[in-house]
Amino acid sequence: MILDQLVTATKKRIERQQQQVTLAQLKAQVAQLPARTTFPFETQLGQPGLAVIGELKKASPSKGLIATDFPYQQIARDYEQAGVAAISVLTEPDYFQGNDQFLPQVAKTVKLPLLRKDFTVAPYMIYQARLLGASAILLIVAILTDQELRADLALADQLGLSALVEAHDAQEIKRALAAGARVIGVNNRNLKDFSVDLENSIQLRQQVPADVLFVAESGIKTATDIARLKAAGIDAVLIGETLMRATDKAVQLQELGV
Numbered sequence: 001m002i003l004d005q006l007v008t009a010t011k012k013r014i015e016r017q018q019q020q021v022t023l024a025q026l027k028a029q030v031a032q033l034p035a036r037t038t039f040p041f042e043t044q045l046g047q048p049g050l051a052v053i054g055e056l057k058k059a060s061p062s063k064g065l066i067a068t069d070f071p072y073q074q075i076a077r078d079y080e081q082a083g084v085a086a087i088s089v090l091t092e093p094d095y096f097q098g099n100d101q102f103l104p105q106v107a108k109t110v111k112l113p114l115l116r117k118d119f120t121v122a123p124y125m126i127y128q129a130r131l132l133g134a135s136a137i138l139l140i141v142a143i144l145t146d147q148e149l150r151a152d153l154a155l156a157d158q159l160g161l162s163a164l165v166e167a168h169d170a171q172e173i174k175r176a177l178a179a180g181a182r183v184i185g186v187n188n189r190n191l192k193d194f195s196v197d198l199e200n201s202i203q204l205r206q207q208v209p210a211d212v213l214f215v216a217e218s219g220i221k222t223a224t225d226i227a228r229l230k231a232a233g234i235d236a237v238l239i240g241e242t243l244m245r246a247t248d249k250a251v252q253l254q255e256l257g258v
């Protein structure tokens with residue numbers, strides 16, 4: 001499955017990076033940063049109405065190259081002006097053509113909270129996310145043990161990072177809640193065959209208590225999709241391809257009805 005390939009590639013990447021900067025060195029750099037007392041990613045997603053997380057994604061395993069031209073700072077500015085609540089920044093290089101350096105560059109450009117969209121397989125990546133200027137990290141239940149999930153959530157909390165805990169089914173939602181997730185994302189994309197079904201997040205909405213933020217992820221393309229998700233009581237949507245392909249992000253969001 002693609003997730004296994006992504007995990008293997010990410011572990012190799014992090015091993016290489018740790019040869020350049022050790023975990024101890026990274027921790028020492030993070031220790032120099034001012035302490036954080038707020039969680040702006042959660043504050044933004046918790047605002048009344050449906051919040052939009054706009055994604056910066058040059059390519060993906062399911063769609064190949066999405067943006068030949070990728071002026072990511074300008075796109076981030078456009079997202080901010082269009083009124084998105086937060087920006088998801090793909091940093092995974094091998095399958096999404098992302099780059100860690102997108103994060104600090106985007107953080108310089110906009111005031112919005114940034115989600116580091118990567119395949120968190122080690123605490124090292126959580127320290128990295130803090131150093132790179134993210135406000136949130138992605139934790140995918142399917143690739144973590146319960147113990148890792150709890151430890152990663154605790155570390156994120158300690159560093160002032162929110163965690164979007166991604167689940168695909170009711171069992172993974174249970175595990176996310178048991179670990180203490182405050183933000184749960186349900187991915188509508190089946191990572192075995194890349195098919196997308198919005199019903200996944202709509203059906204699973206009821207499994208998540210109202211005091212936990214619920215994000216519907218992937219495959220959101222039309223005003224009808226948004227209307228269905230709003231009716232299901234979803235707090236936020238994560239939109240990548242549809243916004244990336246739109247020439248005018250504000251017009252696209254208006255057309256979607258958010």
Ligand SMILES: O=C(O)c1ccccc1NCC(=O)[C@H](O)[C@H](O)COP(=O)(O)O
Pocket residue numbers: 002003055057060061062063187189191217218219220238239240241242
């Ligand atoms: O997008 C993929 O092909 C993909 C494949 C394997 C793992 C993750 C993948 N996508 C990450 C995402 O979660 C999406 O980029 C995000 O939800 C936005 O989706 P979309 O609006 O469909 O671009």
